[in-house]
Amino acid sequence: MFTAYEKDRPLVHERKVVRVRVESLSGSPIHARVGFISPNLDEATRSAHVRVVLENPGRRLKNKSFAEGTIKLDAPEVLAIPHSAVLWPGGTPRVFVRREPDAYERREVKLGRSGDALREVLDGVKEGEQDATSAGVLLDCQSRMNRDANP
Structure with missing residues (x-):
């Protein structure tokens, strides 16, 4: 039994292939299919139970073993950036985009999934532009110091 959060629930369908990794079994993942999705949400976690049908030859899988399941979604290609590239000053997502080898521009971005x-990234960065994937906090502090020094 796996859990699907409310926001992800519309993306999970019966018969979808699930790649399952079982902590106690080292080696390659087990491929299975979604067999049932509960129509009810848990009020506390806002999630639904997802039952996956696993073959168990040799009875290697044990009851209550910890497992992690991943479902590959049929989604279009999108522009995406690493979580580490996004700064949240004042609750607004921003990134630094390279303009020149040693110059970066701070931009607000609109984020999606x-x-x-x-x-x-839904807006604020174009395909092909390079963003600062690390040291963004240092760049943010430096830009604030420069702004404060040169009002």
């Missing part, structure tokens, strides 16, 4: 490592 979020994955494990990447965030979708």
Whole structure:
């Protein structure tokens, strides 16, 4: 049994392939399919139970073993940047985009969906532009110091 958060629930469908990794079993993942999705949400976690049908030859899988499941979504290609590139001063997402080898421009961005490592960019950065994926906090502090020194 896996959990799907409310915002992800519309993307999960019965018969979708799930890549399952079981902590106690080292080696390659097990591929299975979604067998059932609960129509009810847990009020506290805002998530639904997802049942995955796993083959268990040799009875290697044990009851209550910890497992992690990943479903590959059928989604269009989008512009995405690493989570580490996004700064949130005052609650507004911003990134630094390279203008010259040693010059960066701070920009507000509009973000979309979020994955494990990447965030979708809806507006504010164009394809091909390079963003600062690390040291963004240092760049932000430096830009504030420069702004304060030169009002």
